[in-house]
Amino acid sequence: MEQADINQEMEQVEIKQENITIVETKENVEPPNKINSLKSLGPFIAARDNSKNTVYLSDVPDVCKEKPCMLGVDEAGRGPVLGPMVYGIAYCPLESKQVLEDLGCADSKQLNEEKRDSIFDELNTLDYATSCVGWAVEIISPNVISSSMFRRTKCSLNEVSMDSAMGLIQQAIDAGVNIAEVYVDTVGPPEKYQEKLLKRFPNFKITVAKKADSTYPIVSAASICAKVTRDHALKVWKFPEGLFIKDNAFGSGYPGDPVTKRFLTEQIDAVFGYPRLVRFSWSTAENALADKAYNMEFDEPDSEKPKYAGTKLTKFFKETTKTGEVKRVECRLFRECHLDNVVDF
Amino acid sequence: MSITLDFDVQQLDNNKRPLELHYLPAKIDGDGECADANKFFNNYTQEVADYGPGVLTNCLRGYPLLGKKLQPPEGYKGVVLQETDPSQTNRQLRLTGTFKDFTYWNYDKVPSKGDGYQQTLLALELAEALAAPIDESEIEEELKQQQETKKENT
Numbered sequence: 001m002e003q004a005d006i007n008q009e010m011e012q013v014e015i016k017q018e019n020i021t022i023v024e025t026k027e028n029v030e031p032p033n034k035i036n037s038l039k040s041l042g043p044f045i046a047a048r049d050n051s052k053n054t055v056y057l058s059d060v061p062d063v064c065k066e067k068p069c070m071l072g073v074d075e076a077g078r079g080p081v082l083g084p085m086v087y088g089i090a091y092c093p094l095e096s097k098q099v100l101e102d103l104g105c106a107d108s109k110q111l112n113e114e115k116r117d118s119i120f121d122e123l124n125t126l127d128y129a130t131s132c133v134g135w136a137v138e139i140i141s142p143n144v145i146s147s148s149m150f151r152r153t154k155c156s157l158n159e160v161s162m163d164s165a166m167g168l169i170q171q172a173i174d175a176g177v178n179i180a181e182v183y184v185d186t187v188g189p190p191e192k193y194q195e196k197l198l199k200r201f202p203n204f205k206i207t208v209a210k211k212a213d214s215t216y217p218i219v220s221a222a223s224i225c226a227k228v229t230r231d232h233a234l235k236v237w238k239f240p241e242g243l244f245i246k247d248n249a250f251g252s253g254y255p256g257d258p259v260t261k262r263f264l265t266e267q268i269d270a271v272f273g274y275p276r277l278v279r280f281s282w283s284t285a286e287n288a289l290a291d292k293a294y295n296m297e298f299d300e301p302d303s304e305k306p307k308y309a310g311t312k313l314t315k316f317f318k319e320t321t322k323t324g325e326v327k328r329v330e331c332r333l334f335r336e337c338h339l340d341n342v343v344d345f
Numbered sequence: 346m347s348i349t350l351d352f353d354v355q356q357l358d359n360n361k362r363p364l365e366l367h368y369l370p371a372k373i374d375g376d377g378e379c380a381d382a383n384k385f386f387n388n389y390t391q392e393v394a395d396y397g398p399g400v401l402t403n404c405l406r407g408y409p410l411l412g413k414k415l416q417p418p419e420g421y422k423g424v425v426l427q428e429t430d431p432s433q434t435n436r437q438l439r440l441t442g443t444f445k446d447f448t449y450w451n452y453d454k455v456p457s458k459g460d461g462y463q464q465t466l467l468a469l470e471l472a473e474a475l476a477a478p479i480d481e482s483e484i485e486e487e488l489k490q491q492q493e494t495k496k497e498n499t
Contacts, residue, residue, distance in 0.1 A: 146407030152453045241384050272385035273406045280407025294375030298452050337464040
């Protein structure tokens, strides 16, 4: 029995060492600055700080600077409790729509992982694609998602999303893309989103629609870039917490996935909660922590102050309690400096 | 009831292994286990120039934190004491370690003089004014001055 335990321990030690050597060799290789194939996507992401956002823009094909272009926007990984959310854009000249169809950028929801990977690879390797289609992604770190949503003045996921989408469009403009039409996929109400985009980019023809990725091939292309990036980001996720999970098997990140569920129950730290792969602002995470981790209370987030803040008339009747005791208000100096009498400690 | 500080004063100057401490803006409803800050927290601390020099950022359970390295007030030493059994009438506190600085964290607010912690430090000045020993000569000096002002007023 004991012998078996020791053997197991040795095995674990060996596995750990293997992992370390793998990490080291990876770090010795110069991390790629360009994503020019599916193969370079993983190493590119792995070399970035996963507690921060990462933006990547492909080279802008020359025709996209001259001819009017359409640009599609879509996101991947909005719902899961684990991992980054990825925003993607893709653009090409209006006249090159056929190229997208040749690449197979149809309804991206109908494509399986393998097909998406191969389209992404072709998009970055085949001449007829790289000469007229460009793309960009922003990987929004789960750490940034949680901390945005938990700010004193809360920033909703919708705001985070819109900022990311508009940021990417702006970067494409700055890189010289001649944008004429913009197509955006949305989960929320399209009208409000469209209005906001038009305000920021009044010169474009903007279309915001639900399930735009199945209607417009350019949104489909954006969707493929976003989804493939999100999948790879999870695959190459290196826990800054030093955690090793075989094959990074933490499931899809959807609360219903049993593998994700297991991850969420097994990886709880009583004080810190979870490694920062987890979005703390998701109710799934909050509920799991409420049961199993120490309760933690922060200052109240800033709430709107009542408009009238003067002395209330009733104050003058409140200084004594019902039994006639006079309540003494602490001297202002002490109150403001948070000082108090302490007898027991 | 008595409280004994059960350690050698010389240990206070032993700064070979200073503790790394975090002052957190949250009430944590737990006791006992030592939090593994090296695993979950320290490697995420970053200095971000946007908020001014020396301002650090991190997150705790997804809540954004802004922090700064602070030292104990001048003339004071930082110590961490631990008590094994607080229910006894004769309480005993042992020295866990000393620290020269600690990281003060606010919840999404740049640390400033307006923070509760920095305001409370006024207590030290008050204590000093109330309890510092006074030299005989200082009393005479004070009396002299009082008499002089009396003369001037009359």
